[in-house]
Amino acid sequence: EHTNTIINHTLLAIVLLGSDSELPAPRQTTMMCNRLNQIFLRLLPFAGLLGTASGFTSGGLTKVPQTILSSTTTKSDDNGISNSLGGVSDFEEWFSTNSSSGAQLNNIRHAVFNSMGRGLQFTSTKSSALNKVAVVPRKLVLHVPFSDEEDSSSGRSWDSNLSCKLWEECQKGKDSVYYGYCSLLTRGACLQPGTSTYPSTAPDTLRHWTSSQKSFLEKSEKGKKLLEVESKQQAEWRQKYDSVGAREKEKMTYEQFEWAMEAVHSRAFRGDFGALDGGEGGPLRKIASLLLPLSALAFGIIYATDPSVDKYFLPLAIVAASPVALTIIADQKGSKEAVLLPLIDSANHLQEADSVIEYDPAVDGFVLSLGRKCLVKEVDEAGERAQVCISYGVRKDSELLVNYGFLRGVTMEGLDNEEGDENRDGIRQRLAEQFEIRNP
Numbered sequence: 001e002h003t004n005t006i007i008n009h010t011l012l013a014i015v016l017l018g019s020d021s022e023l024p025a026p027r028q029t030t031m032m033c034n035r036l037n038q039i040f041l042r043l044l045p046f047a048g049l050l051g052t053a054s055g056f057t058s059g060g061l062t063k064v065p066q067t068i069l070s071s072t073t074t075k076s077d078d079n080g081i082s083n084s085l086g087g088v089s090d091f092e093e094w095f096s097t098n099s100s101s102g103a104q105l106n107n108i109r110h111a112v113f114n115s116m117g118r119g120l121q122f123t124s125t126k127s128s129a130l131n132k133v134a135v136v137p138r139k140l141v142l143h144v145p146f147s148d149e150e151d152s153s154s155g156r157s158w159d160s161n162l163s164c165k166l167w168e169e170c171q172k173g174k175d176s177v178y179y180g181y182c183s184l185l186t187r188g189a190c191l192q193p194g195t196s197t198y199p200s201t202a203p204d205t206l207r208h209w210t211s212s213q214k215s216f217l218e219k220s221e222k223g224k225k226l227l228e229v230e231s232k233q234q235a236e237w238r239q240k241y242d243s244v245g246a247r248e249k250e251k252m253t254y255e256q257f258e259w260a261m262e263a264v265h266s267r268a269f270r271g272d273f274g275a276l277d278g279g280e281g282g283p284l285r286k287i288a289s290l291l292l293p294l295s296a297l298a299f300g301i302i303y304a305t306d307p308s309v310d311k312y313f314l315p316l317a318i319v320a321a322s323p324v325a326l327t328i329i330a331d332q333k334g335s336k337e338a339v340l341l342p343l344i345d346s347a348n349h350l351q352e353a354d355s356v357i358e359y360d361p362a363v364d365g366f367v368l369s370l371g372r373k374c375l376v377k378e379v380d381e382a383g384e385r386a387q388v389c390i391s392y393g394v395r396k397d398s399e400l401l402v403n404y405g406f407l408r409g410v411t412m413e414g415l416d417n418e419e420g421d422e423n424r425d426g427i428r429q430r431l432a433e434q435f436e437i438r439n440p
Helices: 002-017 026-050 088-097 158-171 179-186 211-219 221-242 246-251 254-267 282-305 307-333 397-404 425-438
Strands: 053-057 060-063 108-113 117-122 134-137 142-145 269-272 336-340 356-360 365-369 375-380 383-390
Touching: 088 108, 088 179, 108 383, 142 158, 158 179, 158 221, 158 246, 158 254, 158 336, 211 221, 211 425, 221 254, 221 397, 221 425, 254 336, 254 397, 397 425
Parallel strands: none
Antiparallel strands: 053 060, 108 117, 117 383, 134 365, 142 336, 269 336, 356 365, 375 383
């Protein structure tokens, strides 16, 4: 009964939007709603054939957002209080200035935790506030086509393309459309004129370990194989840098390319988002977005005012549902994309976290919603707080150490901070010991 009431009010609103007449009398309103309710229920099977429908609004059927297939987000970028929030104020300023484009930040903020360093804190105590804690408009997202193969036109891989794109934006300073995100990644360094060296976004990945620290892993065969994997990755990255064009090499040394590649491999998501740049499915999606409200409005008006329209029900239903069909076709033509998601990729990892990250065409942006398992209780000198975690999916220890620089359940609590452990011997020895125990 509640659902029918919602349908009635919504469909009535559609008809009234297309009419200049006064509001109908109560009885006429009831009859019209009953009639429109019947048409809606008869349309549902067609919506099911053409694609999944999540609801009915004054704009018509809306497509369910596409859930990201897999992710490679990052652990926190530092383990000390000093400069640990560098770049955050620039990011917050940049993000808030894009609120008119749909950027939303609800009940979360950047914070520093003793257990995992920089991350996100949930600031509300209400479970209802877990929904849509962040909305990141597409215009704030760096992205490139994703493929396991090299781009046939450029001879470069997706990670090389995204790394070159990221480095170029960081070098623009405040002139970059993404300057707030770049400042967050570089802890503000990219906004300082003449700065060409940035802090690591994943400082405890194996590529940063000294020879003596790597020797911690040589006690087992799996530890030795892990070191071989890291060496192989370094060789592959060098080859990828060699394939970069001369123009990019003039602006970027290998060390700078390596910094960008590390950021990409520790923070990027990938999935099928239906032609973000208007690629193959882009024009169809634009047509569908224009037809969607018009077809629903026209169909509602015709059916409500012409009783004889029943005999034309099938062709009219097909026309009304055509925007949904176009959207489905656009999704099929869309290609996989690799994206860097500001704010969302600041959350630390918890494999059990019931986080949901979606690309929502209705708002043309990426939406983060949380479940109760996403909140981790933290008690330290700052008091009792709730840290926001998201799941990166199931990741092996070897992958975590090579690309992220951490292991599940291994925290930095009880260790010296950056000032007291400049070479990070403490945390890296702890990581090596735990890897050896878990992988004998």
